[in-house]
Amino acid sequence: MKKIQKLLIPKGVRVIVISDIHGELNLLKELLHKVNFKDDDYLIINGDLCEKGNDSIGVVNYVMDLVVSKPNVYVVEGNCEVVVEALVNENPALINYLCTRKNTIFNEWLGKLNITVNEESDIREVKNILMSYFSKEIKWLTELPTAIETEDYIFVHAGLEDRENWRQTDRKNAIAMPEFFNKSHRADKYVIVGHWPVVNYSEEAPSNNPVIDKEKKIIAIDGGNAIKEAGQLNAFIIQRTTSGDTFSYTYVDHFPQYEVLADFNANSVMQGGVTYPHYYIEPVERMKGFTVCKQLGTNELLHVKNEYIKQLESGEYTVKTDISCAQLSVRNGDVVSLIDGSCAGYDLIKKDGVEGWIEKGILLELEKKGNTIFS
Known part of the structure; x- marks a missing residue:
């Protein structure tokens, strides 16, 4: 470099x-x-x-x-800044990137100009437009x-x-x-x-x-x-x-904060989680709330929350998204973030940056941050 x-x-x-x-x-x-x-x-x-x-x-x-x-x-x-070089170098693959990815600085720039891009758009024309209005930002990013x-x-x-x-x-x-x-x-x-x-x-x-x-x-x-x-x-x-x-x-983070109203002691057997790249699982034993699954690729046994298990048309099983398979111990008065409160029996929380499950019904939402603006 x-x-x-x-x-x-x-x-x-x-x-x-x-x-x-x-x-x-x-x-x-x-x-x-x-x-x-x-x-x-x-x-x-x-x-x-x-x-x-x-x-x-x-x-x-x-x-x-x-x-x-x-x-x-x-x-x-x-790597996200270097994408700007695809524009400067007139890489035609950038057009497909803009058509398939909504949240990108290019589409934000184009949106300010009320311009939309489709598969037939010409990369040189897009470059000329953006360089005309946002050359300062583009130059800064490339340097x-x-x-x-x-x-x-x-x-x-x-x-x-x-x-x-x-x-x-x-x-x-x-x-x-x-x-x-x-x-x-x-x-x-x-x-x-x-x-x-x-x-x-x-x-x-x-x-x-x-x-x-x-x-x-x-x-x-x-x-x-x-x-x-x-x-x-x-x-x-x-x-x-x-x-x-x-x-x-x-x-x-973006999550609402809650106060814990009662102690909860985690089951120490429930550890780990499913994350990239090992999303495929094989159910072994269905239990109340969780299913013991073998994680393909690691062969680890994990307790996956039932609501997060997904069966594909091929018959294979996967998880709907990255998910904790651990329980967390919390104490009365702790402040935690609620990630998912929609599942049966347990809430998915974050405590000090760590994700895990606790028993449902022991959280009280704190006053929301509101629309505080930090200049």
Whole structure:
């Protein structure tokens, strides 16, 4: 990769890393408010500002403004930003992309101009129109660095190749490499990535929280926002100190919050979850509320909520979406998010970023956030 930005981050400051915003402007503003983002903080946006959410224009313009108005805001390109190059290079495949994907910055731009695209649209004409009105944004997106290198960290959207000179990593891999947390690298510093939802790495109850491998020096922070139904937007926080950096994180999501009214003790046998790419299952024993299933591809036995089991026309079984197969222990007074309250006997909740089931009837909805706007 050619576009590597060098950055000096002094000791004594806070570094806030956010990735995979995916057009969710309100969540981004809420998250920056939650971490109390200030001018002396360093903010790293680690790729995928746009696509998939419903306000990619808003996110791109907001971040562009932050880069100008704040002293220490830096942005890395992700695979979703690189899609803009398909427009610049007049790739005809982009027309099919626009016809099949509603939530994309291109369709948002075209919508502002009251223009719709169909299979017969000409890519050169689309390019000329968008370049006439949005050349500033397009230029900014195409000039983003592929990686930011500091004394102790490398910020890159997807990962690095396991090679002696990490700078020789192919750009396509840097922005789109799958499951980097399960791989390795030979850089002599922490590599912080997004791109691959961390819930895909979960072995016990599905967790959307950042994960750290201190031995391999890999930190993965993609909370699955706008990708996973129970996803969240994470902020990974590095506190720089002379005695060594410390790590923490927080998150925001769209789910309503509830107070727990009674203790519930999880069945420790119920663990794990079904997530990408192992969605196919084989029912073994149907029980009240859940069915014990063998997960094809891993051969693990999981308790899948009956409402989430789907039989295909072929006779095979799968799950309707990524789903936790774990129960969570909660205590009276805990505050949790409700993901699904429509199932019999149990509610699907998120507690501190972890998804699982609790007994139905012990939740009280808290006052809604309302329409709070964070500027």
